[in-house]
Amino acid sequence: MIGLPEWAEVSAARARHIERVVALIERWIVAMAIPEAEAVRWRRAGWLHDALRDAPEATLRRLAGDHGPRGLLHGPAAATRAMEAGERDPGVLAAVRWHTVGSADWDWVGKVLYCADFLEPGRTHQSARRTELADRFPADPDGVLFRVGQWRIERLIEAGWQLPEATWRFWNALPRSGGST
Ligand SMILES: [Fe+2]
Ligand SMILES: [Fe+2]
Structure with missing residues (x-):
């Protein structure tokens, strides 16, 4: 998949953001000499992650299947929609589903998207x-993943927001240089 899925609902500005995320992922693919079979997974997650970011709230709630804050619905909604459209890769789906909050269970697709998005x-x-x-x-x-997680979570705490369970599980599971503390 090269480009936004045909079911995407995004503003022009959002489409530019998604393109920049994919472009950064592409830079990393080249610099890290990632094999093509893995690179296509990274690219797909980039194109899919915000594909429903500007969809109506009712659409997001129906697809996401929960009643959380609006800003957290578009990841789960896009994962559900991508699955309906035939996406079967669990790592890609998890990357898209949890890109806003983090996940302790990600493979590198989720970690790459989390960093590139930010x-x-x-x-x-x-x-x-x-x-x-x-x-x-x-x-x-x-x-870099550790620093991005730290930065993103610091911002949540500074804003006084609650940390979703997925977020603190993600944080606690991050590899730490020099030990577990
Ligand atoms: Fe997003
Ligand atoms: Fe994004």
Whole structure:
């Protein structure tokens, strides 16, 4: 799959974000010499992750099958819709489903998407820090994943929001250099 799925409901600005996420993933694929069979999974997750980001709330709730906050519905909804459209790769589906909150059970597709979604250059807040992490990812994916998780979770805590269970499980499961503490 190259490009947005035909069932996508996204604004023009959102489509540009998705394109930048896929472009960053592509940079990493090249820099890390990822085999094509794995690279196509990374690309698919990028194209799918926000495909329903601008869909009506009723559509999102129907597909997501729960009543959580609106901002957390589009991942589960897109995963369900992608499955209906024939996506069968559990790692790709999990990457899309949990991209907003994190997952302790991800393979590298989920981890790559989580990082690329946050580090893509269209996000201009603290862009130097984002650029440094994006550039470092191919040489140190675990280290960058840890820093991205830390940064994203710090923002949730600073905003006073609750941490979804999936988020703290993701955080506790991240590999730590130098031990488990
Ligand atoms: Fe998203
Ligand atoms: Fe996104």
